[in-house]
Amino acid sequence: MKRTLSALTIAVLGAGLAVVGVAAPATASTPAVTASCISLNVNLTDYSTDPGAPEVTEEVVVTPAVDEVSHTDFQYKTTRFDWSWPPSPYTAYRWAHKDSGSTVVYDWEFWTRTNVTQKHVEVEGQPAVTETVVVTPAVPANPTPNTVTVEIGGDVVVDGAAFGESFSQSFDLDKYTEQAYTVTVTSFDGEGAGVVAEGTSSACALGAANAAATIAAASCGTVDLAITNVALAEDAINPTTSAVVYIDGAATHFHAVAENATETRTLSFPEDSGDREVVVRTGPAHGDLVLATATVPTDCEENPVEPNTGELSVTGSFVPGGAITITGTDFEPNTEYDVELHSPVQALGTVTTDENGDFTLPATIGADTTIGDHDVVVLLEGEEVASTGITVTAATTPGGSSNENAAPADTTTPAGTTTPAAAKTGLAETGVDANGIMLIALAALLLGGAAFGVTRAARARA
Structure with a gap:
């Protein structure tokens, strides 16, 4: 069966809905604060801003109004004759300030009312003169009527920063320690005000050590060591790493390397002491892992530069x-x-x-x-x-x-x-003088000398 709602029922339901609508609150401010081991994130949204107020004025009467003073005049007429001959009649008219009846005698003449009237203003009416007077000055709108204060680890990192409808900022935390934090808000309309968040951040978790080492020759018999402990991901703590330097199998130097730090050392060995074995390992608590090895020669002879020979x-x-x-x-x-x-x-x-x-x-x-x-x-x-x-x-x-x-x-x-x-080299040139031989009579002596010279010449040509 079809039900029919009466007009009264509809009116009542409408009024109820109207009441519900009025009671529903506007969008409330929303503070959101989260903390990890490396950052504090503050997000404030949907805050109200100060819209200001318009100027309030009123009209003040400077000169009061003047009312009009008037009455009704009535028209009367009479018949007269001019001075021509024979005299000609004509009608004369006059106004009376009041209704004196249908007939009236005035100046020895009979006047008859014509039923024509007119308004007779004695005093003109005047409106009141006013001026606008400011009762309350205008209040300008304030787009940043809200403030926020952030305190981390006992230090105020944001002190009453003004903001409008929203505020968003992240703050770095010391990942090695727990840190208390507080976020306090003052707001224009009181919504989302007071301490909106407080707590303590946690320290980041320990990761595995990330050590490395290099051994670089500086000169003959000398090496430079560099031991590093490289940082891990920012949300993990790389603990201090121990490192041990071994020379020829004996532990000689110990290092504790903090996260993202580098320890250096120079090793020098006596000249001509033979090859030396250098090994860098992590400490036993960190796995006893080999980080770097090197053989360092100490028997080093400089190779002289051979001069040019020509x-x-x-x-x-x-x-x-x-x-x-x-x-x-x-x-x-x-x-x-x-x-x-x-x-x-x-x-x-x-x-x-x-x-x-x-x-x-x-x-x-x-x-x-x-x-x-x-x-x-x-x-x-x-x-x-x-x-x-x-x-x-x-x-x-x-x-x-x-x-x-x-x-x-x-x-x-x-x-x-x-x-x-x-x-x-050739021998000094020698020989015989033909003229001398002809002049000398002793053939044996000459032949002996010639043989001696021939022999030397033959030796030189060999």
Whole structure:
């Protein structure tokens, strides 16, 4: 069966719904505060702001209003005659301030009311004069009427910061310790005010140690150690790690490395003490793990830089007291060398090479130099760097006597090589004078001398 709601029922239900709607609260402010081991997060939303207030005014009467004063005039008429002849009638009119009846005598004339009236204003009406007076000044809106104070671990990190409808900020916490926190709000309308959150954050959990080490050679017999304990993820604590340095199997140094820190140490060993074994391990409490190993040599001989050695050539008279010229090429540039004849040792001079490493040294073979093979030697700081051989001979005359002016022989030999004596130099040129032989009568003596000369020449050409 269909039910019909009466108008009264509908009105009552509508009124009830209206009451419910009025009673429902507006959106309430919402504080949300969360804490982890590394941060405190404060989020305040849906707070009311101060809308301000409009100006309140009123109208004040400066001059009061004047009421109009008026009455009704009534029109009357009469008949008159002009002064023409014969006289002509005409109608005259006048106004009376009051209704004197249908007929009235005025100035000896009969006047009849015409029923025409008019308003006669005696005093004009005036409106009141007013002015606007401010009763209450306007109050401007305040978009930030709310404040928040945040305290962490006894320190105020936000002190009465103003905000409008919302506030959001995160604060870093010391992940190694527990920390008490309090969030306090003052609000425009009292909603969500007071201490909105308080508590204590927890310390982060311990993670596994993350140690590492390097061993780097600093010089011969010396190494640099670096032991690190790298930080883990930010929400985990990397505990202090122990590390032990072993030298040749014996524990010698101990380190405690904090999270994200580095410990360094330099190890030096006596020279020529043999190879040393260096091992870095975590401490027994942290797994006794090998972090780095190295073999450190201590028997270290510096490899001297070999100086440039060039070529030598010697020209001149290879006889005792003979003048010679020593030429060097491709030696160390701008370097001073000593030049000697061996042996016995004779100083031939000191020379400095030019920018190309070349030099030329005039010298004299000692007069007491023995006949035979010798070496021209170049020395740098007492060390032989190059040499070439020459053969010193005694010059002879056709009669078999010594000839100091015999023609010179040349030798050019790369430094550091040895040349056989016969190839180093030619003997002083000898021979026979044909005219002398023809003039000398003693054939045997002449033939003996010729044989001697032929033999020497053949030896020189060999």
